Amino acid sequence: MKHPFSEELVSENIYLRTFAEGIDNDELIWHRDHEDRVITVVESKGWKFQAEDKLPIDLATDDRIEVKAEEWHRVIKGQGNLVVEVQKKPIMKIIKGKHKKTKQRRA
Numbered sequence: 001m002k003h004p005f006s007e008e009l010v011s012e013n014i015y016l017r018t019f020a021e022g023i024d025n026d027e028l029i030w031h032r033d034h035e036d037r038v039i040t041v042v043e044s045k046g047w048k049f050q051a052e053d054k055l056p057i058d059l060a061t062d063d064r065i066e067v068k069a070e071e072w073h074r075v076i077k078g079q080g081n082l083v084v085e086v087q088k089k090p091i092m093k094i095i096k097g098k099h100k101k102t103k104q105r106r107a
Contacts, residue, residue: 004019004023004027004028004029005017005018005019005020006018006020010085013087013088013089013090014085014086014087014088015085015086015088016042016083016084016085016086017083017084017085017086018081018082018083019047019075019077019081019082019083019084020081021079021080021081023077025077028074028075028076028077029074030052030072030073030074031072031073031074032069032070032071032072032073033067033069033070033071033088034069034070034091035069035088035089035090035091036066036067036068036069036088036089037066037067037086037087037088037089038064038065038066038067038086038087038089039064039065039066039067039084039085039086039087040062040063040064040084040085040087041059041060041061041062041063041064041065041082041083041084042061042083042084042085043061043080043081043082043083044058044059044060044061044063044078044082044083044084045078045079045080046058046078046079046080047059047075047076047077047078047082048075048076048078049065049073049074049075049076050073050074050075050076051067051071051072051073052071052072052073056076059075059078059082059084069091
C-alpha cells in the first residue's frame with residue numbers, strides 16, 4: 001500500500017511525515033493504526049484532523065493529538081504542505097504475566 005506522505009525516521013519510534021501540497025484529496029482516506037501515537041504539528045496551513053464521530057479540527061503549529069490504536073481518523077487537505085511528527089508507542093503484549101514489546105508495524 002502506498003502512503004500519501006513521505007516519511008523520515010528522526011529517532012526510535014519518532015517519524016517526520018510530510019503530506020505534499022499537491023496530494024489528491026482521494027488519497028487522504030479514513031484509516032486506523034495498530035499502535036497508539038502522539039502527533040505533533042510542525043507545519044500546517046488550513047489542514048484539519050478528524051476522528052471518528054467528531055467534527056474536523058484545525059491543525060496549527062505545535063498542536064498535539066493523541067490517537068489510540070484502532071481509532072478511525074483522517075486528515076483533510078489545506079494549503080501548502082502538512083508536516084507532522086509522529087511518535088509511535090510500542091505495542092505491548094502480555095505473555096505469561098510479563099509485558100513484551102512487539103515490533104513496530106509501518107503505518
